[in-house]
Each structure stands twice: as C-alpha cells, then as structure tokens.
Amino acid sequence: MNRVLDFYFDFSSPYAYFAAMDVDKLAERHSLALHWHPILLGAIFKKTGAQPLLSMPLKQDYAQHDLERTARLKKQPFIMPPQMPFMSLAACRAFYWLKQQDNKLAHSFAKNVFKAGYQMGLDVSNSAVVTDLVVALGFKEDKIQAGLKEQWVKDELRSAVDKAESLGVFGSPYFIYNNEPFWGYDRMPLLDDWITKEGW
Amino acid sequence: MNRVLDFYFDFSSPYAYFAAMDVDKLAERHSLALHWHPILLGAIFKKTGAQPLLSMPLKQDYAQHDLERTARLKKQPFIMPPQMPFMSLAACRAFYWLKQQDNKLAHSFAKNVFKAGYQMGLDVSNSAVVTDLVVALGFKEDKIQAGLKEQWVKDELRSAVDKAESLGVFGSPYFIYNNEPFWGYDRMPLLDDWITKEGW
Numbered sequence: 323m324n325r326v327l328d329f330y331f332d333f334s335s336p337y338a339y340f341a342a343m344d345v346d347k348l349a350e351r352h353s354l355a356l357h358w359h360p361i362l363l364g365a366i367f368k369k370t371g372a373q374p375l376l377s378m379p380l381k382q383d384y385a386q387h388d389l390e391r392t393a394r395l396k397k398q399p400f401i402m403p404p405q406m407p408f409m410s411l412a413a414c415r416a417f418y419w420l421k422q423q424d425n426k427l428a429h430s431f432a433k434n435v436f437k438a439g440y441q442m443g444l445d446v447s448n449s450a451v452v453t454d455l456v457v458a459l460g461f462k463e464d465k466i467q468a469g470l471k472e473q474w475v476k477d478e479l480r481s482a483v484d485k486a487e488s489l490g491v492f493g494s495p496y497f498i499y500n501n502e503p504f505w506g507y508d509r510m511p512l513l514d515d516w517i518t519k520e521g522w
Numbered sequence: 523m524n525r526v527l528d529f530y531f532d533f534s535s536p537y538a539y540f541a542a543m544d545v546d547k548l549a550e551r552h553s554l555a556l557h558w559h560p561i562l563l564g565a566i567f568k569k570t571g572a573q574p575l576l577s578m579p580l581k582q583d584y585a586q587h588d589l590e591r592t593a594r595l596k597k598q599p600f601i602m603p604p605q606m607p608f609m610s611l612a613a614c615r616a617f618y619w620l621k622q623q624d625n626k627l628a629h630s631f632a633k634n635v636f637k638a639g640y641q642m643g644l645d646v647s648n649s650a651v652v653t654d655l656v657v658a659l660g661f662k663e664d665k666i667q668a669g670l671k672e673q674w675v676k677d678e679l680r681s682a683v684d685k686a687e688s689l690g691v692f693g694s695p696y697f698i699y700n701n702e703p704f705w706g707y708d709r710m711p712l713l714d715d716w717i718t719k720e721g722w
Contacts, residue, residue, distance in 0.1 A: 380692035492580035
C-alpha cells in the first residue's frame, strides 16, 4: 500500500513553520510517503481575493498573539520575520533545483529555511541567505546561482503552483491525504485522526 | 471567582453553529459564566477587508466539504442554508430584545435559531421565521414585531458589534476567556486546554 501525504506551504507562512516541525513525525507514525511542496501563495491569493494573514487589521494582531502562544505550547522557538509576508521565490527555486538532484537534500533544505527564518531570524527572502543554506549542504556557490536562473527551475516552481491551485490549495499549510484536504496547522490533529481511521 | 467566557458569533456562520452546539457544555465543565453575543460580522469585514468564507473561490469548496465532514465527525445534523452568507439582522435584534427581558430565554432563542437554520433548513434570515421562533417561547407576535423596531434594540445590537470590534473580534465563532482570544471552531480544544491550565 502506497499511502501518500502531500504538504503544500509557502515559506512565508508562520503556521507552515510550525507544521513543518511536526509533519515528518506525523508521516513516520503512519508510514506515509511524504512530499513537501513549497509554493508561492501570492499567485493564488490574486485569484481568490484572499489577503495575507499578517496584513489584515485585527486578524494580524490575533495571529501575532496566537503564534507566540503556539510557540509556548509546542515548546518551539519562534521569531516573527521582520517583513511579513516575505518573498520566498529564491527559496522555492532552490528547493526545486535541489529536488531534481536529491529529494532528501531538498527536504533538509526546506526544513533549514524554516529554521533559519523562524528560529534564527535570518532573512530567507534574500537569495544570498538561500545560497548559503544550499552551500551548507555541500554545493558550490556558482553552481547554485546558475541553477536558480535556469528556465526549467522556474518552470518547476510554476507548475508546482499551478498543480496546487488545481487541487484546491488556497492557504498554507495545506495537506492532502488520499484526496482529502486539510487546511491549517490547527487541523493537524484532525488530519492525524483521519489517517488513523481512514476517514469518517 | 467569577470566570467568564464570551462567545461572539454571526448566525450566518456555519462553524458558529457547531460551536453553539458545544459551548454550553464547555462552560459547564469549567463552571464558567457564559455570555452569548450575536453580532453582524459584515460591518467588521468592511473594515478589515475580509470576505465571507463561503464567497471565496477554492476556500468555498473546501469549507463546504469540511462542514459536511465536521458534521459526520461530531454526529450533528447539518444543512447548508441555501443562501450564504445570509442577513441575520432580525435574529440579532430579537436576541437583544429578548435578553433585556430574560437572559435565559435569549440564550434558548439563539440556540433555536442555529437549529432552525442548520438542522431544519428554515430561512432564519426571514423576520417572519424569527418571529415564529420567539412566539414559540411564549411571546405575542405583535409585541415582538414592535420590539424589533424599537430604537433601543437597534442600539443594543450596534453597541454589541462595536464592542466586539473594539475587542478585536474579526471572525466567527470567536471566544474570549479572561482577555484571551480564540478564533474558530477548530480552536475549541485549545480553548478548553487553556481554561484547564489557566494559560501556558
């Protein structure tokens, strides 16, 4: 049986950071194949008319408070990046460039982007920071910089966003398990329950 | 110790319906004073730029699916009202008119509005249906109809909406326990945990 969990997210989503810290354990517990899919939500928001969480009055203050409370509950470090939402284009492209070569390294890279941004306070919207994170995984700087400009890398990212949109992904984090969608970090316990029971 | 839970909602919010079916038990379990506050979210959405859940592309389909799934999980009946969002002005006014006379009856009325709308498929945006629900609690039809037009009733509703907004309420259902806000039906387990631990 090949059970698959797809994890869609924008690096610029702080709730995706918390999800990213938990999702591997969830997949492992249920022996699922797990696929990480970084996307650019901005492109989808333009179509749905949604606004980034952290640019809406009232909701913004609530989210800030809730994220800090979540960090305390989960005993996870959490730093709010100074600019929200930030542009995660370079990080996304680096992910798909890496994935073509080594899926596991791409996965490690994605986790490191989240940790760098939300635990260490690094500016992961900056392509120099992104490059450093890939160098740290054993790649040459000039090779990465050339890679990020490759047309096929841009196409991979675009097709990931299009695929996500066609599957109904409208927010981050967003999980799909056997066609069953779950949106939001706060739905992870329900996702877990759904996988355990194979639906209800 | 006088511990209070405030429950803000728009009758037109289907997740508020599920919350309304659970919140009394939650308050009872923790011996809390519980106050129900129906509001008109539309007025707040105009300021925050938010859109009703069920009028956003992608999110709309997800919500429809999620509400049906929630009903199965919670073993609660659920009918999606034919028009969403609907105008809950008459129901809100009837609530505040009733509350002035009998807080418990207002509470029963609010639960009945949710049940009529989401379990029986009645059109609770219709003031005749609202009037029937108040008549069923022992009031005279002409007295109710006059009541719904009273200036003080309109003022009560307006001041409830203003108060909610000033407290940061931007969605439905929205709970405030000792200044601690929780937005969303899916946060009720966290609210429960917070009350149990008196925060974390």
